[in-house]
Amino acid sequence: MTDKSASPPSPEPSFHPDPATGPAPAGAQTGPSRRRVLGALAAGAAGAATGAATGTASGASAAGTPDPLITENQPWSTTLGEGVDVTPYGLPIHFESDVVRRNVPWLTAETISSINFTPIHALEGTITPQGCAFERHHAGAIELSKADYRLMINGLVDRPLIFTFEDLLRFPRETRVLFMECAANSGMEWAGAQLNGCQFTQGMIHNMEYTGVPLRLLLAEAGVQPAGKWVLVEGADASGMSRSLPLEKALDDCLVAFQANGEALRKEHGYPVRLCVPGWEGNMWVKWLRRIEVGDQPWEHREETSKYTDTMADGRSRKWTWVMDAKSVITAPSPQMPIAHGPGPLVITGLAWSGRGKITRVDVSKDGGRSWETARLSGPAHDKALQRFYLDTVWDGSEMLLQSRAIDETGYVQPTKDALRAIRGENSIYHMNGIQTWFVAADGRVENVEVSS
Numbered sequence: 001m002t003d004k005s006a007s008p009p010s011p012e013p014s015f016h017p018d019p020a021t022g023p024a025p026a027g028a029q030t031g032p033s034r035r036r037v038l039g040a041l042a043a044g045a046a047g048a049a050t051g052a053a054t055g056t057a058s059g060a061s062a063a064g065t066p067d068p069l070i071t072e073n074q075p076w077s078t079t080l081g082e083g084v085d086v087t088p089y090g091l092p093i094h095f096e097s098d099v100v101r102r103n104v105p106w107l108t109a110e111t112i113s114s115i116n117f118t119p120i121h122a123l124e125g126t127i128t129p130q131g132c133a134f135e136r137h138h139a140g141a142i143e144l145s146k147a148d149y150r151l152m153i154n155g156l157v158d159r160p161l162i163f164t165f166e167d168l169l170r171f172p173r174e175t176r177v178l179f180m181e182c183a184a185n186s187g188m189e190w191a192g193a194q195l196n197g198c199q200f201t202q203g204m205i206h207n208m209e210y211t212g213v214p215l216r217l218l219l220a221e222a223g224v225q226p227a228g229k230w231v232l233v234e235g236a237d238a239s240g241m242s243r244s245l246p247l248e249k250a251l252d253d254c255l256v257a258f259q260a261n262g263e264a265l266r267k268e269h270g271y272p273v274r275l276c277v278p279g280w281e282g283n284m285w286v287k288w289l290r291r292i293e294v295g296d297q298p299w300e301h302r303e304e305t306s307k308y309t310d311t312m313a314d315g316r317s318r319k320w321t322w323v324m325d326a327k328s329v330i331t332a333p334s335p336q337m338p339i340a341h342g343p344g345p346l347v348i349t350g351l352a353w354s355g356r357g358k359i360t361r362v363d364v365s366k367d368g369g370r371s372w373e374t375a376r377l378s379g380p381a382h383d384k385a386l387q388r389f390y391l392d393t394v395w396d397g398s399e400m401l402l403q404s405r406a407i408d409e410t411g412y413v414q415p416t417k418d419a420l421r422a423i424r425g426e427n428s429i430y431h432m433n434g435i436q437t438w439f440v441a442a443d444g445r446v447e448n449v450e451v452s453s
């Protein structure tokens with residue numbers, strides 16, 4: 001059973017979904033008034049914002065209208081640009097300075113043991129650049145060099161071993177695209193619609209192409225003894241992050257990774273080495289991985305007992321809930337990405353993922369789940385990785401209740417929030433994968449709401 005009152009000072013962000021117990025951030029709308037918007041679909045509400053007046057439905061203007069950006073000389077074509085090497089390692093152009101991680105300061109007491117959120121509303125495709133991939137640290141992001149790096153394997157093994165970083169590079173490597181989702185992602189939504197933006201409601205996720213050594217190869221080098229059934233994975237930071245992994249998963253698809261998206265891991269993500277546990281909750285993806293112990297039973301450490309467990313309605317807790325179930329979210333339109341162009345062609349897009357395999361279908365609803373259209377999946381369908389989807393539609397300018405629902409290759413269908421509450425009660429913080437609803441107003445503004453089922 002978890003004991004919230006005994007929480008030490010650095011827990012997973014303790015959410016304050018109730019406005020009476022926690023201050024709301026500026027701009028965030030909390031509380032029951034936003035929950036359960038019923039019958040909000042005022043049919044055909046007009047008064048939509050106007051797009052470009054002339055030309056095509058898409059807003060592209062008819063040729064022949066003089067446009068100074070075309071007819072006048074512009075500075076960028078009459079002066080020289082920067083030479084090479086001005087920025088030996090480039091950053092995004094300053095026009096994109098909004099596409100950054102953001103935290104919600106009132107969630108945690110300070111930033112050392114805290115979390116921020118990936119700007120998924122502003123990204124396209126599926127790969128998350130490391131520079132804006134969310135961070136979750138329990139004791140801050142540490143600086144550990146490759147030269148000082150050591151990985152120890154001990155416990156029920158024939159040969160306890162210590163690997164340097166260079167040693168790891170002599171094992172066969174694999175490259176895989178994987179999503180990593182914190183178990184607390186969307187946790188606030190257990191209590192109904194909360195923060196206004198998918199960056200905050202679903203942004204504890206990133207998706208990268210990792211390169212590393214399969215954990216099974218390192219375990220084979222040490223020789224797991226027949227009594228070995230579990231491995232403890234432990235980080236080098238002051239949080240002493242440690243989790244029990246069943247040996248079966250360790251031997252299956254875990255990666256001891258040192259590259260992400262083609263380059264070294266960033267400090268924030270565990271440089272020089274982190275563990276990837278495909279499809280399983282982010283907490284198990286130990287950063288700054290320093291030790292792997294083989295044992296005959298789980299260790300029952302803090303992060304798998306007091307934290308990352310789900311308290312049911314009767315007060316008992318579910319534990320060993322490792323797999324992140326199928327989930328999806330519409331990234332645009334969304335509260336941070338209102339419709340600015342008025343009625344006509346509209347691209348609805350979002351992300352879907354499943355810890356159990358590939359996404360096979362995503363449905364989109366414009367009427368709060370009464371009717372569904374099948375979205376178009378785009379890009380590679382990687383196993384246990386983000387999947388981009390699109391619904392290319394024509395918006396008539398009326399209000400919408402947008403939802404998406406993911407289906408994975410096991411046939412699992414993403415549930416409504418109420419369906420989850422019916423099974424799990426309302427005491428949970430973690431493992432919320434319910435369907436998200438965005439209310440789109442006739443003027444194109446978008447709000448986080450919840451629709452009763």
Ligand SMILES: Nc1nc2c(c(=O)[nH]1)N[C@H]1C(S)=C(S)[C@@H](COP(=O)(O)O)O[C@H]1N2
Binds near residue numbers: 234289
């Ligand atoms: N050593 C160590 N590993 C860790 C953590 C940590 O604080 N220390 N946080 C865990 C949690 S709760 C999550 S969600 C992910 C976050 O990884 P990221 O910062 O790369 O997004 O790392 C996990 N691994």
Ligand SMILES: [Mo]
Binds near residue numbers: 181182184
């Ligand atoms: Mo996490």
